[in-house]
Amino acid sequence: MSILEELEWRGLYADCTDSATLTQRIAAGPITLYCGFDPSADSLHVGNLVPLLALRRFQLHGHIPIVLAGGATGMIGDPSGKSAERNLQTPEQVAHNIASQKKQLAGFLDFETNLNPARLFNNADWTAPVSYLEFLRDVGKYFSVNVMLAKDSVRTRLEGDSGISYTEFSYQLLQAFDFCHLRSKFDCELQIGATDQWGNITAGCDLIRKKLGATAWALVFPLLTKADGTKYGKTASGAVWLDPKKTSPYRFYQFFVQADDADVVRLLKFLTFLTREEIAALEQEVQTHPGARAAQKSLARELTTLVHGADALHGALKASEILFGGALDGITEEIFQDVVGEVPTRDLDPGKLAGAGTPIIDLVVHAGLAPSKGQARKDLEAGGIYLNNVRLSDLSRTATTNDLLFGKYLLLRKGKRTYTVLSARG
């Protein structure tokens, strides 16, 4: 199966500038391709996985992937998919974000192989030295404003209330310049991205044709959305990050375990390297034994291993067992330590537990599980507060030294799965 056929069955093929010639080109031998990543945060999130893994899929098929960090484009801001003008990031922010993302980007591709090593560039390297006058003459001259205005990303903004600044309007030129540069210096013939990048990518293809008289292809895949049409990768508490400091491996694992039945097969195709047969088997499972959620668990296992490694997966599985398993009877301190690492932790003055102890309600507020004592009381009355995984019902209940696990921890829980560990050491 060729890379294009594989993308097709995975549902990753949305559009291509010329699939017939691209098919021929790919059959003829390894192709160099790239995808850019926007440094709008200091970590990648699950939404970035689709393009990143697509690069990896190409590499596995023998092609040469280039990861492009948007050190230049990140200074401007891509208007695609945005309904309003963005605030500019400071150069320090962009530099910081690039540095953090670079490490993550590097983890998904093989830079060491002799055959088709991946490469990583920062577009600031070739964009920053170009003067404004040079840019207008060498790049701007090839663009028709009429065409630029017709791009979706620009048109929706012009039709909306907020308009678009000259800065963001110019964004497509910068991205086109990148593609053109990579085409001439590194023989990069293909750019991939999500469908919202179509306009920016084809701008590059046009520039390459006009300026270099060469061919280049655009290949885009669908945006990762849920069955209800909303954007995938967000939870109530924000994006799901790849950085373990921002989203713990446990939460990362749980995010995928909780995938909807209607989404899980598509997610397996988009985000894992499982084979067609393996995914078909899991799809069968979803239909015959939905309650077992084998597909969700496979998805979560695959991705946690891929992003965080086997050890982190082990910890996340153990923590899940405890946090969803119920009673804490007989657990060892070693296993509990996994939980401590995966759940928010707050310090607690050990003196507060001495003698009569501290009311549970105060601890719930201290742990950040309730915004006020009144709310904490209501949660407790409704049976939604657990100490060490035992439901509490007594309003006047206090926590004392006797409740400490291993002499230093209190495991406080609200509802089914919101936990905080109170650490009373020292």
Add this chain to the structure above:
RNA sequence: GGUGGGUUAGCGAAGUGGCCAAACGCGAUUGACUGUAAAUCAAUUGGUCUCCGACCUUCGAUGGUUCGAAUCCAUCACCCACCA
């Protein structure tokens, strides 16, 4: 610039002198059921406390009338509509 209408809790929206911490809907939180699901049902949804009750702070802002104001009056700010 003129005339009229509006600004109420996370959002939408009732309330036009006391029974208003403010109907109702959505959202959110908790519980039951369940598959760590969906749907459904129930409770809660300004704060404090000695919590079946009491108190404190809220209805754009400030000041006033009144025993009593989200509600009446004045000024200011912002939004909308129509007219120029």
